[in-house]
Amino acid sequence: DxxxxxxxxxxxxxxxxxxxxxxxxxxxxxxxxxxxxxxxxxxxxxxxxxxxxxxxxxxxxDISHKKLANQEKLWGATIASAPPEVRFDDVMSSTSPKGLADLTSKIRQYGLCFVTDSPKTPEATEKLLETIGPIRNTHYGGFYDFIPDLALADTAYTNLALPAHTDTTYFTEPAGLQAFHLLSHTPPANKPADEVLGGQSLLVDGFHAAETLRKESPGDFEILRKVKLPWHASGNQGVAIAPDMAYPVIETNGGNLHRIRWNNDDRGVVPTDIDVDAWYQAARKWDEILKSKESEFWFQLEPGRVLIFDNWRVLHGRSAFEGLRRICGAYISRDDFISRWKMTNFPREDVIASNMQLR
Amino acid sequence: DxxxxxxxxxxxxxxxxxxxxxxxxxxxxxxxxxxxxxxxxxxxxxxxxxxxxxxxxxxxxDISHKKLANQEKLWGATIASAPPEVRFDDVMSSTSPKGLADLTSKIRQYGLCFVTDSPKTPEATEKLLETIGPIRNTHYGGFYDFIPDLALADTAYTNLALPAHTDTTYFTEPAGLQAFHLLSHTPPANKPADEVLGGQSLLVDGFHAAETLRKESPGDFEILRKVKLPWHASGNQGVAIAPDMAYPVIETNGGNLHRIRWNNDDRGVVPTDIDVDAWYQAARKWDEILKSKESEFWFQLEPGRVLIFDNWRVLHGRSAFEGLRRICGAYISRDDFISRWKMTNFPREDVIASNMQLR
Missing domain, CATH: 3.30.2020.30 (NE0471 N-terminal domain-like)
Structure with a gap:
């Protein structure tokens, strides 16, 4: 065989x-x-x-996994001093795959990477993302380029503050990578041009937070790992999306952290056949870690500096803002991203042998 | 809360x-x-x-599931006498959602439905599929319209016979729906126009086969349900896709059949830390049921008659053929399909309440 x-x-x-x-x-x-x-x-x-x-x-x-392993580097607020980044031209180089290898490897290590010196256009951003993998279509479309619009029926499309969350918790397979490129931020008509407009971006390393929870409160970690919850997206006319079954907040594979699913706004009802008080207690502790100063990486998105992050690991949010922000970006499926990461960082025969015996 | x-x-x-x-x-x-x-x-x-x-x-x-339940009708070869079908114009009706409700409901019940009297063009086929949900992008692209071409590095793109299989076993989330529309089949230059060209299509109800296995050989069923296997797609230059972890052939949820993943050609190595002989024995029995005359639904695809089927349940294959076949179609994610099915067949408030407490 x-x-x-x-x-x-x-x-x-x-x-x-x-x-x-x-x-x-x-x-x-x-x-x-x-x-x-x-x-x-x-x-x-x-x-x-x-x-x-x-x-x-x-x-x-069975050394395949070790051979392709990429040491995850968990991080807290201090990542702000030297966040991972690569240059746009290096990623797009037609002569060397090194830039793309570097980008995908950094996303694997840190769960995020900035792409600097990018052209400030949606077209260039889309091309950049397509070097990683095909763009994922959802009921919101594929590659997006938008200003706030509640017609899209999700708080993401408002100018409200958003606490740290992962996107598309309501999909069987949540989005793998997510990208944001702020193309412009213009003040409202009644404000002077130098006014502070808000809209700071927030990232939190969900794997770091989960390891903190596991260390400080192993029982709470186990509850968030074991209790499967319903998730839903119900805002769009004619659309009511839910995953194929209930999923826990923290998913592990062989003891290792595998995926974080967390958006309290889209969460369904905590199942009534478990110890409901214990779940809320665990979620309170989790929420506290996510919102601690030590966890939060705050920064300002800028034109020319594309953010790409792993939506299975890193939570994102923002502060409220005034004025109009134009942001473009997209989702990329995790399988396509992992394929690109492996193929640009490891010999082909090792990748294929490893895939053929994946645990 | x-x-x-x-x-x-x-x-x-x-x-x-x-x-x-x-x-x-x-x-x-x-x-x-x-x-x-x-x-x-x-x-x-x-x-x-x-x-x-x-x-x-x-x-x-907790009656939500019962309220939205759709009795699955398991089938064997005899479905050939009256396969489920709906008319293209009924599905595309701008005045009534009944045709779309009927189409999605039949796919839920039987795992397949034909759409008859369809315009014989890729454009109309694409529009038809988009009424169900957004088309899924993969490394092969989105909506496809092809004749055999091994440049695409998968046996699907040859004119060889293909045994019954599910598609994209190598994705974390395999394709939900798949569609085929045969636009034309022209004989090779050296053959008379009335020659039999082959290319019969084959469908097998994987849930029916799994229930047969569970009844006839419960131990084998348990082995295929429990043993998690690697799956891979390694044919395309620069691409080597594998799911996020190993998955079994048969997945259940609360005892019910949930998803079938079966393509022996893309299967990786049976893990060496299990009873390997027992797995092969179970797979032999499974293969035998899939290939039995009672399981196989054979038919000829025709222009104007679009086939849409549930790739989480129904396996497909074909016989070898001569000449050139032009086939178009696409994948649609299961979440989008289920959303459309629910929203066209049940009251909105019931759907949302059900999604918020999904088990």
Missing amino acids: NCRCAQCVNQDTLQRNFDTFAIPKDLSPQEISPKNDGVDVLWSDSHKSHYPWSWLSLTLR | NCRCAQCVNQDTLQRNFDTFAIPKDLSPQEISPKNDGVDVLWSDSHKSHYPWSWLSLTLR
């Missing part, structure tokens, strides 16, 4: 070329011959398989 | 308008007054909440 020979694996698509279930049940190896580049196995149906050493080494030792 | 009053819930977006965690911990009800349309509660901080009876009834009795 795992034979790597050119007859068994389509060398273009790397898909199986044969029917696993047509292989005789009682097949056994007749002859095993180590070669320079791998091992040949002659089977009892006289098929000769070839397994490269590199393949066997990845498969048998 | 669940107050439904106009001050607490934004009546446009139906989002919370307040900070749950700013509510005093020791809040208690002071006065409870039943009214005609619901119950008023005066709290110790002097906020007066209103909870409509309809809301309480849905929340407390």
Whole structure:
């Protein structure tokens, strides 16, 4: 079933070329011959398989994850002194993938990266994002370029303050990456041009907050990890979106933090068949960590400085503002982003061997 | 936290308008007054909440799911005699949502529906699909219109036979709906026009197959439900997609069948820390059920007859063919489809109340 020979694996698509279930049940190896580049196995149906050493080494030792691992660097408010950034021209270079590798690697490490010296246009921003992956369509559209408009029926499209949250908690698969590029911020007619207009941006490292919760209050962490909640988007005419099932605030995979889902405004009713008081107690503690000075990274978005962040890890918010802000950006699916990160930072054969044995 | 009053819930977006965690911990009800349309509660901080009876009834009795339930009708080969269908003009009617309600309801019931008397153009097909939900972008693009081309590095783009499979097993969230519209099938230059060209289409109800497996061989069912496998798409230059984690072939939610993920060609290596023989045994049984005459629904795609099916439930395949086939279609995310189904088949307030307490 795992034979790597050119007859068994389509060398273009790397898909199986044969029917696993047509292989005789009682097949056994007749002859095993180590070669320079791998091992040949002659089977009892006289098929000769070839397994490269590199393949066997990845498969048998299960080191694939370590090989592709990227140490996450958890952060608090102090990230403000030196936030991760890369230059637009480096990412868009047609001669070297290094800039794109750097951008995707920084997003993997920190959950965010700024792209500096970007052209201050929606067109250039869209091209930049498309180098990472295809733009995700939702009921709000694909690439967006907007000024506040409550016709879109979500508080995001107002000028109100927004506490730190993740986007699209109501999707089965929440948006992977999110990008914001502030193209302009013009004061209202009755204000002088040098007035402070507000609209500071806020980011919080949800993985840092979750690890803090796990350390300070492991019982609360477990409650937010275990209790599955309903999430919904109900503001748009003819649209009422909910995920395929209930999901917890904190998702883990093999003990590691995997995904944060948190928007208190879009949260449904806490299920009544659990200890409701205990859930609210845990959520209070979580909310307190998210809103602590040590967690919050505040900054001002600027034209030419695109923010891209991992919506499965980093929460975002903003202060209230006056005047009109024009912001463009988009969602990119996490699978496409992870694919681009792997393919620009690791050898192709390691990526594919790792994907074929993902835990 | 669940107050439904106009001050607490934004009546446009139906989002919370307040900070749950700013509510005093020791809040208690002071006065409870039943009214005609619901119950008023005066709290110790002097906020007066209103909870409509309809809301309480849905929340407390947990009847939401039953209310929106749509009886799945499992099927085998005999569906060929009367497959579900709706007329294009009925779906596209600007005066009545009944056709769209009928289409989405049939897809929910049977996992598929044909749209008959459709204009034989990609433009009309795209418009039809967009009435259900936004078209999903992938590394292959959005709406597609293609003839076989191995440059796209997947066996789907060849003229080979394909056994029954689900698409995009390698995404965290596999495609929800998939659509095919055969626009033309022209014979190769050396063949007479009346030659049989092949390219019959195959559908198999994965839920029916899974229930058969559960009945005939419950142990095998459990193995396919429990063992999480890697899936991958590795054929395209610069792209190597895998889901966020390993997923089983059969996913359930509260005992009910939820999602089938099956493409043996894209499957990774069976994990070595489980009983590998038992997994292959279970997969052999599963494969046998999928390939049985009783399971297979064979038919010929025709211009003007669009096929839309639920890729979380129904497997598709085809026989080999000669000549050139032009097929257009698209993926639609499941969340968008379910939203459209609910909103066209149930009262809005029931949908939203149900989404807010989804299990």
